[in-house]
Amino acid sequence: MADTQAKEGYYYTEKHEWVKVEGDVALIGITDFAQNALGDIVFIDLPKPGKQIKAKDSLGTIESVKAAEDLYSPISGEVVETNASLGSNPQAVNAEPFDTWMVKLKNIQTSELGALLSAAQYKEYVSKLD
Numbered sequence: 001m002a003d004t005q006a007k008e009g010y011y012y013t014e015k016h017e018w019v020k021v022e023g024d025v026a027l028i029g030i031t032d033f034a035q036n037a038l039g040d041i042v043f044i045d046l047p048k049p050g051k052q053i054k055a056k057d058s059l060g061t062i063e064s065v066k067a068a069e070d071l072y073s074p075i076s077g078e079v080v081e082t083n084a085s086l087g088s089n090p091q092a093v094n095a096e097p098f099d100t101w102m103v104k105l106k107n108i109q110t111s112e113l114g115a116l117l118s119a120a121q122y123k124e125y126v127s128k129l130d
Contacts, residue, residue, distance in 0.1 A: 004005060005032045005123075007098050009024075011113050012122035018098065019074040019116065026075060026108045027101035028059065033126050035097045038064035041090045045070075046082040047104055053077060055112050059103055075112040077105030 010018045020027045035041065045061040053059060054063035059071040081104040086092060091102045119127060 004125075005042055005098075006119040008119045010098070010119060011116035012070065012125075013074045013116060014125060015072050017072055017074050019108045019112065020101075021029070021108070021113070024068075024106060024108070025080065026077060026105045026107065027072060028071075028103045029101045030062065030071070030093060030097055031122070033129075034093050036092045038062065038069065039066045041093050044071075044086045044090045044093070044102065046086070047079050049081055050081050053105065054111070062090075065117060070082070071102065073103075073105070074116055075105070075108055075110075077108040080104045080106040 006012060010020045010032065012018050014032045016037075018029055018031055041062060041064045043120050044060065046060040047053070053073045054076045055073060059073045062069055062071055083100065083102050086100070116123065
C-alpha cells in the first residue's frame with residue numbers, strides 16, 4: 001500500500017504537489033507519495049526569481065533514477081526564491097518531502113486554495129491509487 005502521509009496545514013494537488021502558505025508567501029514542494037514513486041531524486045530544474053506563474057503551469061522538472069517529471073504550481077504567483085540547496089542536494093526531497101520546499105511564491109492568489117485538496121482529502125485520494 002502506498003504511503004498516504006499528508007500534513008495538516010498544507011494544500012495538495014492530484015499531481016502530488018503541496019503548497020503551504022506562510023503569511024503572504026507560498027512554499028511549494030512534492031509529497032511523500034511523489035518522492036516514493038520517483039525514487040532517488042538526482043536533479044531538479046526550477047524557474048528563476050521574478051517569473052510569473054499561473055496555477056497548473058509548469059514550475060520546472062524533477063529527475064530521478066527512474067523518470068523525469070514536470071512540476072506544476074498549485075497556485076498563481078511570482079517566484080521570489082528557489083531552494084538553492086537542491087542544486088547540490090536534490091536527495092533532500094527524498095529524505096524530508098514536507099520540509100523541503102522547492103519554490104517560494106509571492107503575490108499569491110489565495111482564492112485558488114479552495115480548488116486544492118485538504119490533507120484528509122489528499123489521503124483519501126492517494127488511498128484509491130493502490
